[in-house]
Every structure is written in structure tokens, then in C-alpha cells.
Amino acid sequence: MQQLIDKIKQLKAETGALILAHNYQSVEIQDLADFRGDSLQLAILAQQTEAELIVFCGVRFMAETAAILNPAATVLLPASEAGCPMADMIDASQLAAFKQNYPGSPVVCYVNSSVEVKAASDICCTSANAVKVMQSLPSDKPILFVPDRNLGTWAAKQANREVITWDGFCPVHQWGFTEQHVLDIRSKYPDFKLLAHPECDPAIIKHADFVISTGGMMKWVEKEDKAIIATERGLTDYLCHIYPQKQIIPLSPLAVCKNMKKTTLEHLYLALLHKQHKTVVDPIIAEKARLSISRMLELS
Numbered sequence: 001m002q003q004l005i006d007k008i009k010q011l012k013a014e015t016g017a018l019i020l021a022h023n024y025q026s027v028e029i030q031d032l033a034d035f036r037g038d039s040l041q042l043a044i045l046a047q048q049t050e051a052e053l054i055v056f057c058g059v060r061f062m063a064e065t066a067a068i069l070n071p072a073a074t075v076l077l078p079a080s081e082a083g084c085p086m087a088d089m090i091d092a093s094q095l096a097a098f099k100q101n102y103p104g105s106p107v108v109c110y111v112n113s114s115v116e117v118k119a120a121s122d123i124c125c126t127s128a129n130a131v132k133v134m135q136s137l138p139s140d141k142p143i144l145f146v147p148d149r150n151l152g153t154w155a156a157k158q159a160n161r162e163v164i165t166w167d168g169f170c171p172v173h174q175w176g177f178t179e180q181h182v183l184d185i186r187s188k189y190p191d192f193k194l195l196a197h198p199e200c201d202p203a204i205i206k207h208a209d210f211v212i213s214t215g216g217m218m219k220w221v222e223k224e225d226k227a228i229i230a231t232e233r234g235l236t237d238y239l240c241h242i243y244p245q246k247q248i249i250p251l252s253p254l255a256v257c258k259n260m261k262k263t264t265l266e267h268l269y270l271a272l273l274h275k276q277h278k279t280v281v282d283p284i285i286a287e288k289a290r291l292s293i294s295r296m297l298e299l300s
């Protein structure tokens with residue numbers, strides 16, 4: 001493994017590549033990244049970098065977002081088959097039919113979606129800024145939110161807005177935790193704070209001390225020592241790695257996204273070596289999608 005890590009570092013230096021890794025990636029991948037973060041943080045970094053080569057260790061919609069925001073750069077997705085089940089729960093034709101039922105209602109699209117859905121939406125959002133995005137819209141019409149019902153429902157309450165959600169969800173956050181998990185772990189660690197991702201089911205959200213994005217969780221743990229983390233296991237693994245002196249516990253060790261874990265050191269090495277798995281987005285669709293993403297970034 002160390003030989004492979006050394007080769008990756010050498011190729012990275014030779015190519016001038018910028019490696020971005022989502023917080024759900026494996027520890028060894030996050031260690032090699034120039035930057036790691038949540039979807040919003042990484043989108044901003046991808047837009048701002050002057051690097052000609054971006055290697056995005058995440059899933060397809062993240063690499064597509066980077067390619068849309070920085071068309072001058074080459075964006076590689078090391079594990080080309082890494083998708084997002086939530087993003088696949090709605091397509092452009094389904095969104096068009098949804099919009100027809102609510103004429104004039106603005107569409108807020110979670111970044112966990114296809115480029116075609118982003119292109120047909122009014123504004124994009126992430127879990128870190130969904131509330132702010134909703135609050136920025138006129139209040140005379142209900143907001144249509146796709147595709148995550150859990151994030152949409154939670155953000156609607158925080159923003160005090162009428163929101164109609166698509167019936168999509170993240171399988172890891174929907175099924176990875178149960179209310180019994182919360183009750184059991186709370187009884188063992190009564191003085192720990194529960195940090196829950198807004199993609200979690202409302203049965204989990206209602207017990208949380210803080211409902212925040214993975215980037216928010218990272219910042220919280222920087223200052224605090226005892227936390228129960230209700231999100232994909234990769235974040236907890238990395239937090240335990242960089243803060244071995246702290247007590248960071250996953251709500252469930254079984255909450256693992258198989259797509260996020262498809263990126264291995266070998267995938268990263270081969271992507272750098274051959275500059276393979278370039279992310280290409282149709283220019284017409286990209287231009288439309290860029291509008292919804294840019295509107296979001298203006299609020300961030």
C-alpha cells in the first residue's frame with residue numbers, strides 16, 4: 001500500500017493534479033487529497049482552482065458538478081461506475097411532470113441529482129445551505145424540492161416555508177439507522193451529543209442535538225470531544241483517524257455507502273497514470289445546469 005501511495009504522490013506532483021475527496025471516502029483516499037469536504041465545499045473549490053486537472057474522489061454527480069463549474073479543467077472520476085442511488089430516483093421527464101402539477105412553483109434541486117435534473121431546476125442546494133436557498137425564494141408559491149424528501153422536509157421546517165417534496169431518499173441515511181439505535185447508544189453515552197445529517201429519517205432527526213452537513217460535523221468535532229455521528233461511516237472513520245484522542249462514535253457502523261467506497265488507491269493511481277475516466281457533460285445541458293448551481297453559490 002505504501003508503494004502505491006508513493007506512486008500516487010509522484011504522479012500528482014508530475015501532473016499538477018488537484019485531488020478532491022468527499023468526507024465519505026476511505027481514510028487512505030482522504031489522506032491523499034489536497035482538500036476534503038462536503039458537496040458545497042468541494043464545489044466551491046472546484047470552481048476556484050486554477051489546476052488544469054481535477055481528480056474527484058466521490059461519485060458521478062460530484063464530478064459532473066465540478067466539470068460544469070470549471071469547464072477549462074479536465075475532471076477525472078477514478079471509479080467511473082460510482083453513482084448515487086438518490087440521484088437515480090428522479091429524471092428530467094419525471095421532474096417535468098412534477099412541475100406541471102404545480103405551475104409557477106420554483107424548483108429547488110439537491111446537488112445529489114443528475115445534470116439533466118439540475119438543468120430543469122431553478123436553483124440547486126446542498127445539505128449545508130438548503131435552508132438559506134429556500135428562504136431566498138418568493139413565498140407566494142410552494143417550493144418543489146427534489147429528490148430527497150428527508151432533507152426537503154427538515155429544511156422546510158427550518159425555513160418556515162411550504163415545500164412539496166419528491167419521494168426520494170438516500171438508502172444509507174434512510175435505512176442505515178433506526179430509532180432503537182439512538183435509544184441504545186444514548187443509554188450508553190448519555191453525555192455525548194448526537195450529530196445527524198439532514199438526509200436522515202425524521203425518526204432520527206427528532207433525537208439529534210445538531211442537524212448539520214458533514215462539513216458542519218467536521219467543524220463541530222474540531223472544538224468538541226464527544227460525539228455520536230449519524231451519517232455515512234467514512235466521516236466517522238476519518239474523524240477517529242485525525243482525532244485519536246477524541247471519542248467519536250458512529251450511530252451505526254453499518255451505515256456504509258458502497259458507491260463512495262468504490263474509489264480505491266488503485267483507481268486513483270490509474271486515473272492519474274492514464275488520465276482516464278474523464279467527466280464529459282453535454283455543453284447545452286451544462287450551461288442550463290450551471291445557472292442553477294451558480295445561483296446557489298451566490299448565496300454561499
